Amino acid sequence: MKRRLLFSTALAWTTLGVLPACAESPVRPLPPLSPPSTSNRIGSLMQLSVVDRASGRELPIYRHRGEYWVAGRPGTRYAIRARNAMGERVMAVMSVDGINIVTGETAGVLQNGYVFSGGERSDITGWRKSDSQIAAFEFTSIGNSYASRTGRPDDVGVIGVAMFRERVPEPPPAPPIAFPRRDGSAREMERRSGAPSAAAEAAPAAQARSADSALGAEAAASAKGSLSRPAPPSPSLGTAHGRRETSHVGHTSFERARPTPDEVVRIRYDSRENLIAAGVIPVPPPARWPRPEGPSAFPGSEMGYVPDPPARY
Numbered sequence: 001m002k003r004r005l006l007f008s009t010a011l012a013w014t015t016l017g018v019l020p021a022c023a024e025s026p027v028r029p030l031p032p033l034s035p036p037s038t039s040n041r042i043g044s045l046m047q048l049s050v051v052d053r054a055s056g057r058e059l060p061i062y063r064h065r066g067e068y069w070v071a072g073r074p075g076t077r078y079a080i081r082a083r084n085a086m087g088e089r090v091m092a093v094m095s096v097d098g099i100n101i102v103t104g105e106t107a108g109v110l111q112n113g114y115v116f117s118g119g120e121r122s123d124i125t126g127w128r129k130s131d132s133q134i135a136a137f138e139f140t141s142i143g144n145s146y147a148s149r150t151g152r153p154d155d156v157g158v159i160g161v162a163m164f165r166e167r168v169p170e171p172p173p174a175p176p177i178a179f180p181r182r183d184g185s186a187r188e189m190e191r192r193s194g195a196p197s198a199a200a201e202a203a204p205a206a207q208a209r210s211a212d213s214a215l216g217a218e219a220a221a222s223a224k225g226s227l228s229r230p231a232p233p234s235p236s237l238g239t240a241h242g243r244r245e246t247s248h249v250g251h252t253s254f255e256r257a258r259p260t261p262d263e264v265v266r267i268r269y270d271s272r273e274n275l276i277a278a279g280v281i282p283v284p285p286p287a288r289w290p291r292p293e294g295p296s297a298f299p300g301s302e303m304g305y306v307p308d309p310p311a312r313y
Contacts, residue, residue: 053077064280071272072139083121097147098155110164136242145238156238162261
């Protein structure tokens, strides 16, 4: 299937985030907590991260119960940072809050996306409005999110990237080699040469199609998973249709190597307060400080009797 797709041309810089250290008691240190499973980038075909555009810092990505999470702050503009880790072109169909960020459609993996050349990296900073403009991604309340304002609030709070490799044209078949005809029919010659039958050739293809269908079903089931938790302590976040910015792209054609994604990455997001309440971000216990030693019962060792107190003035 050949489609006209978009590719990104903007270059991105890389900045590593720094995690704060936790203080320990100088007197009786507590047993150390197992560190949270965090990283800044995830993905195999493409390395993906979420960037706070105000600071240029890649937000820590927390792994909790099989899900990836980032903590956002209302009013903060962010970008999806992507780098093609392959030496070939890869197409990334991207969604935010269940909406295709290029076309505005309710997201599906077979829709248009961005095409990255081998090794190319870029910051995707907003909803694509034209070949030269975007509306910035900005963390906001669910009610003010673009998804809610367009009547699609069910999938607010998730960033998705479906990646496809490009189909490589097969070389033309080699011309057949003519052999001198001998006694016996062509069917007998084929039987003696051990050539596979059409049914035998079709069996592996049917198995491959079955495996692709199973992969697609598994990816769809994973995309519908959610973290069960009580009501959050603060309003959950969505992504707003922010201010217009300049961002140029061009058009290219891309033919998928297969109809199902080669890799799907899902990153959920919410406020830091809600992620702490849900146990996604562990909080270290407060440091213990030593008690004062207190008064001594026998501060001196001089023998004698009780003296009179000093005279009062």
